[in-house]
Amino acid sequence: MEALGMKKVKVFFWLLILGLIALVVFQNQGYFLDTQQVLRLNLKVFPEYQSPSLPVVAFHLLFLFSGCWSPISSEHPNASAAARSSRV
Numbered sequence: 573m574e575a576l577g578m579k580k581v582k583v584f585f586w587l588l589i590l591g592l593i594a595l596v597v598f599q600n601q602g603y604f605l606d607t608q609q610v611l612r613l614n615l616k617v618f619p620e621y622q623s624p625s626l627p628v629v630a631f632h633l634l635f636l637f638s639g640c641w642s643p644i645s646s647e648h649p650n651a652s653a654a655a656r657s658s659r660v
Contacts, residue, residue: 604629607628609625609627
């Protein structure tokens with residue numbers, strides 16, 4: 573019964589965070605949507621790569637979601653040691 577209550581709290585927490593992010597983006601639409609940004613990668617061995625010019629919000633979302641779905645975040649604290657060692 574407690575697990576159901578914690579799941580509701582977790583969902584509420586994530587909705588609150590997403591709502592605050594949406595509020596910040598909405599209040600700063602000029603910066604997030606009108607400002608164009610280019611990423612450059614120069615490894616000195618290969619030719620320099622330059623990404624297409626995209627709004628800043630695209631890069632914010634890209635790095636936010638890449639952090640949310642990283643292999644480290646998939647490690648559940650309640651997973652058994654045997655399950656963790658089998659994934660390695």
